[in-house]
Amino acid sequence: MNTFEPPAIRTRDAIEDIWGPRTPFKDEWPTRVDSACDEEPETWVQSACILCSNGCGLDIGVKDGKVVGVRGRATDRVNKGRLGPKGLTGWKAMHSEDRITYPMVRKNGRLERVSWDEAMDLIVAKSKELQKHLTNHSIAFYTSGQLFLEEYYALAMVGKAGLHTLHMDGNTRLCTATAAAAMRESFGCDGQPGSYSDIDYTDCLFMVGHNVAATQTVLWARILDRLEGPLPPKLIVVDPRLSETARKATVHLAPRAGTNLALLNGIQHLMFKNRWINEDYVSAHVFGRDDLEKVVAKYDPETVERITGVPAMQLEEAARIIGTSKSLVSTALQGVYQSNQACASACQINNINLLRGMIGKPGCGVLQMNGQPTAQNNREAGCNGEFPGFRNHQNPTHMQELATLWNIDPIQVPHWNEPTHVENQLSYIESGSIRMFWISCTNPLVSLPDLPRVRRLLTQPGLFVVCQDIYMTETAAIADVILPAAQWGEKTGTFTNADRTVHISHKAVEPPGECRSDLDIFLDYAKRMGFKDKDGNDLLPWRTPEEVFEAWKKVSAGRPCDYMGLTYERLTGGSGIQWPCNDKNPHGTERLYSDGIFPTGIDDCESFGHDPETGASYTRSEYQSMNPAGRAILKSCHYSPPPEEPNDEFPLRLSTGRKVHHFHTRTKTGRTALQKACPEPEVTVSEKDAASVGVCDGEVVIVRSRRGAVELKCRVGGIAEGHVFMPFHFGYWDSTDGRARAANELTFTRWDPISKQPYFKSGTVRIEKVPSSPSSSSNNNSTLPNSPHIREQQSAAVCQAGTKSASDTTSAADLAAHRERKLELWLGETYETMVQLQELYATLLPSLVRNPEVEGGLRVLHRIGEEMRSALHPHVQRYHGGGRISSRGRAHVLRDALFPREEAEAGPSSGSESLRSPVEVLETLQALQVYLSHLLASLTALQPAAQALWDEEFVEAVGKGLKAVGRMQSWVGQQINVRSSQTLLVPVTTE
Known part of the structure; x- marks a missing residue:
């Protein structure tokens, strides 16, 4: 690996001076060109930095066919010539001697x-x-x-x-899936409504789980310049840590990890209570106001304080600033996206700007930030x-x-x-x-x-x-x-x-x-x-x-x-x-939705949305019934605790995240001088939590969760009590001491129900002192002074991979020989359910419910059922190889459970419905609805399978079945509805 040498030509030491000198401003951010070169380039080639999501324009300096430096592009709208520590240093990884250069x-x-x-x-x-x-x-x-x-x-x-x-x-999926999902839920489509230039004009910045000082250093420089210029904006920061961003906050809210939704609901509660709502904008351009107001009504400041730990007075002050500022830019990143109820929380951030009518105007917008450059x-x-x-x-x-x-x-x-x-x-x-x-x-x-x-x-x-x-x-x-x-x-x-x-x-x-x-x-x-x-x-x-x-x-x-x-x-x-850049917008589009029209029309939207609590997808018909029709959608959701809460065994909440000098898993930054600035992972813990286990700043500790454990240095302070923080950048490719140190040894496999983004900022751990006597190696009785107590398992994984050979692994043919496809069984069961349903319509149900209207309806259902069965039969023959299944499967078991044969045989053979009690008739209809639901689920599973087979006739047959079952369920539901009030309310004799 190359030794780390400082650049020969540079405008500043960006590793030490991360954000550069201040250039205070109002309205127009001044240009400042940053550069770092090993030697004077012969040519400059246009590019942009890809070591964070900011996308700073830069030029690559080339000499003798080799990259020798970079400089910021003064003309670029994103950075006005500035570059951060990763942009000015990360390019040197190109010269690392351990590149993979052949297959x-x-x-x-x-x-x-x-x-x-x-x-x-x-x-x-x-x-x-x-x-x-x-x-x-x-x-x-x-x-x-x-x-x-x-x-x-x-x-x-x-x-x-x-x-x-x-x-x-x-x-x-790990960093930005929630951003996309939240914009689809609120605005009908992905795409940031706001623009970086809104920071130049806004009166208020609301940053939720977004430590911009570490994740987008050039954007933070822009914010610092605003804060030091005339008419600086108010800055509200939501973060359990006292980050560099939080240190500059007008109001710093430090909620318990996993409680973002309750906090954001509390802010909206105060906005409704104090009438900090742009009612004209909401009435014309927003859907879902009343439902949202009902949900957030329960989140008064005292309730939010109990859930989040944020003092009621701090919440009220933050809400007052947000609710009364003349303009508002809201941002979010991993503190929201990787935490409990991620998508629902991100949607509340969108809600806040929508309620204020602060979308698509200079100084107003939402930036659901990305974690990666592309x-x-x-x-x-x-x-x-x-x-x-x-x-x-x-x-x-x-x-x-x-x-x-x-x-x-x-x-x-x-x-x-x-x-x-x-x-x-x-x-x-x-x-x-x-x-x-x-x-x-x-x-x-x-x-x-x-x-x-x-x-x-x-x-x-x-x-x-x-x-x-x-x-x-x-x-x-x-x-x-x-x-x-x-x-x-x-x-x-x-x-x-x-x-x-x-x-x-x-x-x-x-x-x-x-x-x-x-x-x-x-x-x-x-x-x-x-x-x-x-x-x-x-x-x-x-x-x-x-x-x-x-x-x-x-x-x-x-x-x-x-x-x-x-x-x-x-x-x-x-x-x-x-973008969008087209005939209508030939020079590009700085802000979206400036006309108050959103792509939520049923033919335009990217998604029909989801239930924010369960994550279940809405159907086209459900979305159509809401009819947002070009209006933004206010999504509302109640708070639920994180899936893993602290207890006596694991009392601390774990969060993982970025450090300013590294990117992702350090594939590039770890091969540059940035590595010297941040050479190893550390766990941050509060003073009180450190004292409770007797550990000091700089001491090596063990951090243990239900999944695994790591061994690393402890840093005390700068985080809320009950929390610990670890950077996720560190794995094992450059590790030499054999200690487990990757943060994801500790994290768990749970994800947001809508965005499917993992919950890296949920889960619990404990801190342990390292035992005073070092552990011994398993194959040596002598004590090793520097032997790790928690050993890494990456080496074992590489050894396991070494037992394989790509050219002689078990062939797919051999694997297939020992497998059974389940389509045939499922199809056979579905068809048998249809056959049993036809028998119910023809013989059993008429004997249980003797009523002219019911009998007439059952004849119609029998006809519909026969059309459904006939449509599926050729596909059963093709894929299943026969008609009815031979064994007594779920179709028979469910029928016998819902319609006992002895009860049917004991039923009346003549007379009227009065020979059976009305409640028994209702129970029979209920049983039929359950049986139809079983058939509906069977056909629902077949639908995507038929599409994946590219069998259009099979798809059509399944579609007919789904439509037929829907008609049957509607009839049964109507019969239950007609009979239920009289049957359930009027007392009957018990003799």
Whole structure:
């Protein structure tokens, strides 16, 4: 590894002077160009920084074909020439001697150098074998927040249009999924309403779980300059830690971790109570006001104080500032997104601006921030739980648009559900139904929660792991195939930052060795796989990034993220440009929703939304009944405690997060001088909690949760009592002492019900003093003075991976030989339920309920049921190989439980309904409704399976069945409704 040398030419030591000198201002942020070079460049190449989500424009300095420095772009709207410590220093990782520069394949347990042809041929052979024996749904992709837009779009087409799989997610799930989900819930679509320039004009900044001083240093410099200029804004910060951001706050609210929703409900309670609501704006442009007011009515300051620990007076002061300021910018990041009730809480932040009518105006807006530089592109292109162009998978028109653009049959667009988030992908790996896992530009063996489980799953026999990266990360070390990727500065592409600013990054130097761009790798895979459109042409026909960009523009056309007015030429030479950029907005769009019209129309919205408490998706009809029709939606939700609360055994609440000098898992920053500034992880604990276990500042301690334990230094102070904080950046690739230190050894596998983002800021731990006598190694009786008490398990995972060989692992054919597909059984059971239902209609029910109206209705239901059964029968014959199932399955068991045969046989054979009591008639109708619900659930499960089979006739038959059952349930419900009041209210004789 290279030694760390300071740059020869620099405007400041950004590692020590993180935010640079102040340039106080009002209205227009002054320009200041930051630079750092080892020597004077010969040429400068336009790019932007990709080491946080801010997206600062910069130029890459090149000399003799080598990157020798960077400088901020004075013309760029995002940073006005400024760069932070990562931007000024992180580029030096390009020169690290431990780059992966050639493909590798695991042979006889060892990773060995191979040619690109051998590596790609192996991946393609595995893919086709899995396709044949275990279907396309045995292949999954897990990507990054650091690729270029063009690369994401190519990957989305590989997965969604080539393999037609839903198993596509990215590590943006860990940092930005809640941002996207909250904007879909509130505004109808992803995309930040606000702009960085709103900070220049606002009277109030409301930052919830957003330590901007550490996560977006240049943006914090902008805020510091406002705070030191004339008419500084009020700053309200919500954070359990006394962060650098919180130190500058007008009001610092430090709630207990996991109680954000109660706090935000409390602020809204006070806004309603004090009439700090723009009623005219809300009446014209917002939906859901009354429901929200009812929910937050219960969150008075005293109640909020009991839940959150925030003093009532502090809450009232914060609400007063928010409620009376002339303008308001609200921001959020991981303190919201990775915490309890994440999406519901993020929506409350949107609510606050909507209630004030402060959207789409200078100095007013919401920035649901991203954690990674190209997270926005991941979402736009459809690699992180979305569909390209912010399309709604429940909207047939949107899916037809994609099919037309890709020239494939509509049924081949995998739209039967939301794409599979990474925790469900891991569950499918655990169950054995995903057998190939392609990881690009991310490091899940450090970044995912509950690392003991992740290591076990990703090293299991039979799982084929492809890792596409630039260094030998913890994840690459256990892979079966490693593909060496080109990185920033070594390829061309575009990316979009957290306020929708699109930048271009031009190739400055050649990648080392045999490295290829991620785009070239995906295009090569598509070609080798033979992906074609329905006319027999190459599905991904492009050769250059610009060709992909032009294709992407057509996908974005007419959608909120419209790129049609952008070109490589327009993006080159000046500033980044904010989307949407089109004929209507030829110079880009600084703020969204300035006209008060939101993309919530049923034909426009990206999602029909979810129940904020359960996470259940709303159907098209449910959304239509709400009819937001271009209005924003106020989502309301009651507070629920976090899933893991402190107790005597684990009394402290754990939060993980970022440090200012590092990014993600330190793949780049850990190979630069930034590492010296932050060389190891530490756990932060309050003075009182440290004293309670007798530990001092700087002492090595053990932090233990229900999942695992780590051993690291303790820092005392700067955090609320009852909390501990650990940085998540540190894994084991550069560890030398054998101690467990990754924060995710401690975290648990729970996620938000809507965004599916893991709860990294929930869970409980305890602090332990390290035993006074060091532990001994298991194979040596002597005591080792520096032996770790909590040993890392990454080395064991690498050894486990070493027992595998990519070329001779169990074949998909062998795996398939020992498997049974469950479609046939489920289909047979569903059909048998229909047969039993017909028998109920024909014989049993008429004997139990003797009433002319009921008998007439049952005849109609029998006819509808026969049409339903007849429609499904050919597909039962095709897939199940027969008619009725031979064994007595759920259909028979449920029928016998609901309609006992002895009761039916004892029923009247003649006469009128009066021969059976009215309540018995009601019970019989209730039993029929239960049986129909069983059939409805069976058909609901078959619907996405039929779509995944691309069997349009099967899809149609299942659809007919669902419609038929719905009609039956409506009839039964009406009969119950008509009879219930008289039957249940009028007393009857008990003799």
